[in-house]
Amino acid sequence: AQSVTQLGSHVSVSEGALVLLRCNYSSSVPPYLFWYVQYPNQGLQLLLKYTSAATLVKGINGFEAEFKKSETSFHLTKPSAHMSDAAEYFCAVRGFGGGATNKLIFGTGTLLAVQP
Amino acid sequence: SAVISQKPSRDICQRGTSLTIQCQVDSQVTMMFWYRQQPGQSLTLIATANQGSEATYESGFVIDKFPISRPNLTFSTLTVSNMSPEDSSIYLCSSRGGGNTEAFFGQGTRLTVV
Numbered sequence: 001a002q003s004v005t006q007l008g009s010h011v012s013v014s015e016g017a018l019v020l021l022r023c024n025y026s027s028s029v030p031p032y033l034f035w036y037v038q039y040p041n042q043g044l045q046l047l048l049k050y051t052s053a054a055t056l057v058k059g060i061n062g063f064e065a066e067f068k069k070s071e072t073s074f075h076l077t078k079p080s081a082h083m084s085d086a087a088e089y090f091c092a093v094r095g096f097g098g099g100a101t102n103k104l105i106f107g108t109g110t111l112l113a114v115q116p
Numbered sequence: 117s118a119v120i121s122q123k124p125s126r127d128i129c130q131r132g133t134s135l136t137i138q139c140q141v142d143s144q145v146t147m148m149f150w151y152r153q154q155p156g157q158s159l160t161l162i163a164t165a166n167q168g169s170e171a172t173y174e175s176g177f178v179i180d181k182f183p184i185s186r187p188n189l190t191f192s193t194l195t196v197s198n199m200s201p202e203d204s205s206i207y208l209c210s211s212r213g214g215g216n217t218e219a220f221f222g223q224g225t226r227l228t229v230v
Binding site: 032036042043045049051090094104105106107108109 | 122218219220222
């Protein structure tokens, strides 16, 4: 069974500070991993994805994530937070195969607050 | 990427009634998904809807409560039947084409049952 764990339901950073949102995954097959962002009253927008190519993945809005198989992690980072980054962030995993592994499984989300 | 239009964007409904949510994708897609996001929580998959076959429901969700239609490769509906206040949630439609690894999402339907 696949799952993701996001450590920290709430993270607060100062504007200009490093953003680090943690995600650990569990998967019995090689996974696809994703980070999505949800702004208030909106749907989910894909930030970036890992599909077994480069382990360091760059996404939109200056975010990036590194796939570390040894640590089963896919943490999301941004060097300098902006006020507009305040949103909820979801890590998600999907298996490489078919059937039950083909479903997108979400973590519990991390609400990022950016302080001026 | 696919653009997904979902409507209504929000609704307030009386308990015991039903609401049908529509999801339109701007391209043909193999797989469509319906999620529920309860207040302050993450997304839970309700069912997977593939064109030409019955929807596949996740544990805890049943067809009588959440009937789904998938008449073609660009459209799906989810009905929330016999609603109770516990059904108050955001319902999101998602799609993934055969050549895509990622899923795309509609803006969601914010449902309040009173």
